[in-house]
Amino acid sequence: MISQVFILSSKGDHLIYKDFRGEATTDAINVFYQMVTALPGDQPPVVMTREGLHFIHIRQGGLYCVATTTTNASPFTIIEFLNRLAALIKDYCGSLSEKSVRMNFALIYEMLDEMLDYGYIQTTSTDILKNFIQTEAVSSKPFSLFDLSNVGLFGAETQQSRVTPSASASRPIMSSRGDQVRKNEIFVDVVERLTVVIGANGVLMKVDIQGEIKVKCYLPTCSEMRIGLNEEFSVGKSQQRGYGAAVRVDECNFHQAVRLDEFDSYRILKICPSQGEQTVMQYQLCDDLPSAPPFQLFPTVERDKSDRLLIYLKLRCDLPPKSMSQELSSPDQRAELQPSSKAVHWEISRFPGGAQLSALFKLEVPGLSAASLLEVGPVSMSFELPKHTCTGLQIRFLRLTPVQPNPSPRWVRYVTHSDSYTIRI
């Protein structure tokens, strides 16, 4: 059971504090903040204990979401709960940030009151909660139709803040009750997180794709939605069907609410989505990538006569050119040396498929020796590939039954994020 729940900003400001059991004092917040900021980097901060009170926290959107407990509870349950809380805040307030939490604190208190009673989880389902929650969300950015124009740039949650999310799907699920027309949208997102390690010799050492299909639903009621995947979609290593076009994943699992009676024969997922965002399906693929990894890097590291370190990087995007709709003008780039992390940061804002870019970095390194060259690397890339999935998974169709009287906009979006794309030198 949970004793207290609180949300702190990264500076330690108290944004939300609710005590469910009266077992610990308000002082716990300050104790937590002191502990979490004083931790050395190698200490796991997820669970900390002080005087019999366990602090379990997650960090999202620059905020600390903390639960305290006096019992030896299940860490999986509490962390999943905190993640769910964060997701609900995102659903209800449009986004999870210090600003949105500050503006919607009354709503969040209301939510917490219904989610937990006496520290016991009661419900976290959006469908049930929406009956009880009366406060209207205050959205920091008013939703505008303009945002729909770049719907392709889906703002999935990434560990890297530099990938900017678009605002299209980041609005409250229950915004002001007037404009019904806009509200009835459904977003189906196929998001893949790509982990790649390419060895110094260019050999692919590890590929790992974590994919998920997310449904974000703004429909107040929706009886059934059918999501059709590629017909050649297969699961597991043995199930290779035919040649070439097969889309294969190693493992996949589904949300509890998904009905799979048509999955085996027609690759159709049936679900009655509730309002807000939910992950309908998760899948993994290891090692066996159907196509070449999206980026190839050809690095050269040398030492020149005046003992400068020369790093020559040639970067090529191996995606077919059509997969990028962006203009082919020379992309504006930036490069910067970051002494604190001992890294050179090369930023390319757009990178068309099939293009190739080179850069030469000259670094003055005091006391450069031949051995220092071994220390250079690896190159890590972070990127977002819109309209592309590395597994080749596609959504064939999206049908709502019964057919709605006024058809609601449905959006299918694909995006691949680099979770960790590392190239050894």
Place this chain on the structure above:
Amino acid sequence: MTWGRVSVGEMPYLGSEETVKELKRALSNPNVQSDRLRYRNVILRVIRFMTQGLDMSPLFMEMVKAGASVDIVQKKLVYLYMCTYAKLKPDLTLLAINTLRKDCADPNPMVRGLALRNMCNLRMPGITEYIQQPVLTGLRDKASYVRRVAVLGCAKMRNLQPDAEIDGTVVNELYGLLRDPDPVVMVNCLRALEEILKAEGGVVINKPIAHHLLNRLKDLDAWGQSETLGFLLRYRPRDDTELFDILNLLDGHLQGGDSAVTAATLRLFLQLASGHPTVQADALVRARGPLLATCTASSRELRFTGLCHVQRVLRSLPAQFSPDYKKFFCSYSEPGYIKFRKMEILVELVNDDNVVLVLEELQAYCTDVSPELAQAAIFAVGRIGRTYSERGLAILTGLLGLRQEHITSAVVQTFRDLVWLCPQSTACVCQAIAGCEEIIQDSDGKQALIWLLGMHGDQISGAPYILEDYIDSLKTELSTLVKLELLTAMTRLFLSRPAETQDMLGRLLHFCIEEETDMCVRDRALFYHRLLRCGVEETRQVLGGPKSDPSLGLIAGRPEEPINNWAAHFNTLEPVSSSGSVVAGIGCDGAALPTLGGSDGTTHSAANCTLAVQEASEDLCSGLPEEATSFSLTLGPALTPEAFEKLWLELETFQTVSLPCSEPSSQPETLQAALQLVQIQALAFSRPGSVPWKAYLYAHGSETIILAELLCGPGSDEDRLLVTVKQEPRDEKVQRGFLSVLETVLQTLVSDAT
């Protein structure tokens, strides 16, 4: 950071009196009260200040009045306020009770539930008499929402007056409500009963209740499922048929999508099947996929939790995750605490198939920009090097070429451990460490280097001169441990290379005795001084000792632990708690290795150990019967575990005897040391206390080799040890002598322990 805290803690506090006054005026302003939105906004401001930690209790009266509104949002805000300050203003809270009780009879179930919940949340003395009636009525409310609240209300009531007698009717009613059609009411009943009956051991899960809960599992949401599975942990099935029925029912949840449910199911599986290790192992195999999925989850906290639990599983099934080793490669964006865990796991699951790629991966981390991470990676390579010494050494010696302070230091520390455990690496290490002294600056690294120079100085030509440099800079050396290590190393080196070191040893002892202010160092210097005066042979006896201990590696390796050792802590906070430091975990194997990279004075324990062992040896020798001492056993030549196994399988059993002593309760290290004193080499032990307990030993004597297996466990008597002896070529006399020595040692150990 300080800025934020100041702004929260102090700045608004200075003006808070003004703020309170202003808010009070606003709240009692009839114009505000009549404007719904303005009224609510003022209340919102009160709550905001309250959250920030300001004392808003002076507004209690006004807030109670605001609670009488029809606006539900406003009501909720006021309730939140009242629950926070009820303790401070018990008399004023009573004023609100009437409103709340009235709301408890509201036709709208949402209002009823809300009022009842918050009334029970008013934590103040004397409230129980007001809430008892509404709670009891709430238990029979037709709306499940209200029943949920009322059930937990019973628990709250109980905890408000913990000394009162338990109300039997309420308990019965709650047991009855376990059959409520609403699943949340059912789970809440379990929770409430657990709290009410805490003193009696919590809610009773008998057979009908257990089966009822199992059948209802599918109606519950993930939270309810994981909690109910937790309650089922205390149920013991009557026989195996029932047990397997239950396991079959649970099977589907083992591979569901929710990590909390999977973990709770797995825990229940492990607990229920505690008598069936194969069933446990099977459950773990089937939960492999979901556990791996949590290790790659997008939430890093969940990932961390998954990794910690995978580590538990690896303790019993080291091969379980070996094919998935790539899932435990670090991503560059991951925080350090996840990377540390992943490296620990990689070390655990390395095998012949993946060792090349795992080492290649770890090698890449060795040059990480974070020194802690790089060092941890080097230690991890060293741990793998204990089994795959050639590959490990190649990477480690390569790293020395970088001439980086933290890398060289970690490599040399790893070398020290490797040399101790794998004597075959000595030559390579001795060659590699030349020149390291210029780079190493930290005391851990210096200690390791000095130890190596002292221990293996005979193989390192420059050893005396490197140590001399340390002696020359002794005045500026701050670390006591380095000085102690230097004393031991210098004395040791003197024994093997007296001509070169005599002069510098003299200088060192002189300095430490005459000028050193640290008593510890001074005492040690005096000790060596006196020892040397006793004679070189005596010194050699004290400081000589073995130069390596390959069998320790096997002991410190990973004997498979029974699942039941950790099953009870699975899916609790224990595996994820930060108490067990990650760094310590990767740096050394705990107590098994006296010289491993800890900074807690482990280095001088070598000498202490030698001393203690020497004394013990005298004790033992004097106690040995005549017969035993009339022949001699020797340790060398060393036998590799593989050779032992081959020989063991080839040879016929020579004799099986049952010795009248129980399994030695002492730690493997003690047993190991004791056996070595009588020239018996132990190759492998079971963990202390495991059943069956086994140990494999060998000894050479009079040109024969004796292999022996000790067995204590099921089938044999509690306090008898079954010894199987094999010998090649056979020699009755040596064999008898061996057995008698063995018996004496074991009995001495047992009597010591008791």
